[in-house]
Amino acid sequence: MTVAITGEEVVGALDKELKGAVKSVESEGILVQAEKILDIALCVKNNKNLKLDYLVSITGTDYIDYLEVSYLFYSLDNNKRFTLKVRLENKSNPAMPSLTGIWIGAELQEREIYDLLGITFSGHPNMKRIFLWEGFHGHPLRKDFSNGN
Amino acid sequence: MAIKTEPILLNLGPIHPSTHGVFRMRALVDGEVITDIEPVFGYLHRGIEKLAEQKSYRQFIPLTDRLDYVASMNNNLAYVTAVEKLAGIEVPERAEYIRVIMSEIQRIISHLLGIGSFFNDMGTFFTPFFYMFIQKEKLTDLLEMVSGQRLLFNYMRFGGVSHDLPDEFLPALNTFLKEMPAEIDKYERLLKENEIVLARSKKVGILSPDMAINSSASGPVLRASGIEWDIRKADPYSIYDRFDFDIPTGTVGDCYDRYRVRVEELRQSIRILEQAVAGIPKGKVLNPVPLRFRPPEGEVYSHIESNKGELGFHVISDGSDKPYRLHIRAPSLLNLTALRKMLTGWKIADAIIIFGSIDICVGEVDR
Numbered sequence: 001m002t003v004a005i006t007g008e009e010v011v012g013a014l015d016k017e018l019k020g021a022v023k024s025v026e027s028e029g030i031l032v033q034a035e036k037i038l039d040i041a042l043c044v045k046n047n048k049n050l051k052l053d054y055l056v057s058i059t060g061t062d063y064i065d066y067l068e069v070s071y072l073f074y075s076l077d078n079n080k081r082f083t084l085k086v087r088l089e090n091k092s093n094p095a096m097p098s099l100t101g102i103w104i105g106a107e108l109q110e111r112e113i114y115d116l117l118g119i120t121f122s123g124h125p126n127m128k129r130i131f132l133w134e135g136f137h138g139h140p141l142r143k144d145f146s147n148g149n
Numbered sequence: 150m151a152i153k154t155e156p157i158l159l160n161l162g163p164i165h166p167s168t169h170g171v172f173r174m175r176a177l178v179d180g181e182v183i184t185d186i187e188p189v190f191g192y193l194h195r196g197i198e199k200l201a202e203q204k205s206y207r208q209f210i211p212l213t214d215r216l217d218y219v220a221s222m223n224n225n226l227a228y229v230t231a232v233e234k235l236a237g238i239e240v241p242e243r244a245e246y247i248r249v250i251m252s253e254i255q256r257i258i259s260h261l262l263g264i265g266s267f268f269n270d271m272g273t274f275f276t277p278f279f280y281m282f283i284q285k286e287k288l289t290d291l292l293e294m295v296s297g298q299r300l301l302f303n304y305m306r307f308g309g310v311s312h313d314l315p316d317e318f319l320p321a322l323n324t325f326l327k328e329m330p331a332e333i334d335k336y337e338r339l340l341k342e343n344e345i346v347l348a349r350s351k352k353v354g355i356l357s358p359d360m361a362i363n364s365s366a367s368g369p370v371l372r373a374s375g376i377e378w379d380i381r382k383a384d385p386y387s388i389y390d391r392f393d394f395d396i397p398t399g400t401v402g403d404c405y406d407r408y409r410v411r412v413e414e415l416r417q418s419i420r421i422l423e424q425a426v427a428g429i430p431k432g433k434v435l436n437p438v439p440l441r442f443r444p445p446e447g448e449v450y451s452h453i454e455s456n457k458g459e460l461g462f463h464v465i466s467d468g469s470d471k472p473y474r475l476h477i478r479a480p481s482l483l484n485l486t487a488l489r490k491m492l493t494g495w496k497i498a499d500a501i502i503i504f505g506s507i508d509i510c511v512g513e514v515d516r
Contacts, residue, residue, distance in 0.1 A: 002384035018318075055365050057450070057478035059463045070463075072450055076362065076378050078429025083450075105486050112482075116198070131191035131515060140199050 002074065004028045005050065013047050014040065029070070029083030034096040037086055041065050041102055044073065044082065051075045052082050060113040062143045065093040067119060088119065098124040099117040116141040154179055161500070163192055174504070181496045188485050193515040201475035205441050206232055206476025207307065214301035216477065217513040219262055220255040222292070223310030225305035225454040230386055231451035231462035232307055236288065236444035239436055241344070244309035245388045246429040250322070252293075252453070253302065253418040253425070255289050258458035260411045261285045263508035267408055268340065270505035271349055277340060284332055287325050307433030316443050319426055326423055333415055350404035354491045357402060364487035367480050368458025369410045370507055374402035380454035390422045391428070404506035411508070441470045457481050477516055481509035
């Protein structure tokens, strides 16, 4: 079975200077500061014990007060999984660093989140809409999105 | 003096017959060689994730059919297992067996179509495809027998499946399982060592193991690159831990390996089906769940090894009768990430084959 790594385990493995970037530890993941996501992602990928080298899925969610992006990782060697979460309070112009430099698997998923939730990922090579057409207004997965009906 | 060439932007699709759905590639070509491509899609975008937020949990099951529409049962399965995990719903033993049978039948159907259309792309226009379609048709008849539908089955329910198997089902499946290995041998005789197939697909479109992992590839694409990762083994869902089967892998990660992995998976699916048919118990097939039920607040990510790769449902519940957010991790979409790396440097004719060897379904890419 793919076992979930606890948040404590990951926090323990992070370098000292990165520990400050962790906002809170949850049962199956940790919530981190958006600006530090690159450092933390590199750390969990390259750490010899964690080896979370496979980016499975990125989900963006609109929680009204903030936007949340959750990253799911696997370690294919150790058969473990782990979740990293980021919250963006600035809903009018949400932005965070892109993970495409570390995993190209993030490329299409980040574009999808940009398209449907309006989060800009800085450093992404091709930050434009993926499903909807250029010139479409709004981001449908926002809870306040109205399609006119 | 060298002749100066000028790069040309070439649109492949969106209605190219071998694009496996409405899909477009914008290719930058230098003569016949591709120097860069950008996949363009969204032509089939129906906003399924948004629709999920407006429907009750049960009402969403038929919409999952419309993701990877050549393997609706697998989409049903991935979704209902996710919600069952969220709400703690038990599934009767017989229903688990039925689910495995359906899931493996769908894997065979999808792989037959995937292999068949791969050969179409290679220029063996529709001859292998129809050999495979003969067998695919028998399985479609079986699925029609249980669900009344031939494509979009809407068969699974929270807590089981909608109907028990009709009496004729298992004998017909047994007949198929007896015939199928010889049919696969026939395909192999025709295609496996065929000189044209070897020349056109060996060492073409190589995806290295590192790149396969880095680009989040899954399913046969990942395994063809030599990574032994199958969720049925790594994180067994339903009752897959009871069956004996192997994970076929490739060594090179080229188009030929991807084709080989799919053929071997056909044989493994037959093994699983034989064991499931032998072991299926009697009993009920559905634990009734209220039509509009409210799972507790929380979130769950649940995944299955679908025919195309890791199909995951990330369901977030706020305690109401509709999902607060539902994200679908579509294997076809993520398998396209590496397309650019795989195509660059190859000729246009190879691009069609490389793309065909990934075997995507646009219903799942666009959602």
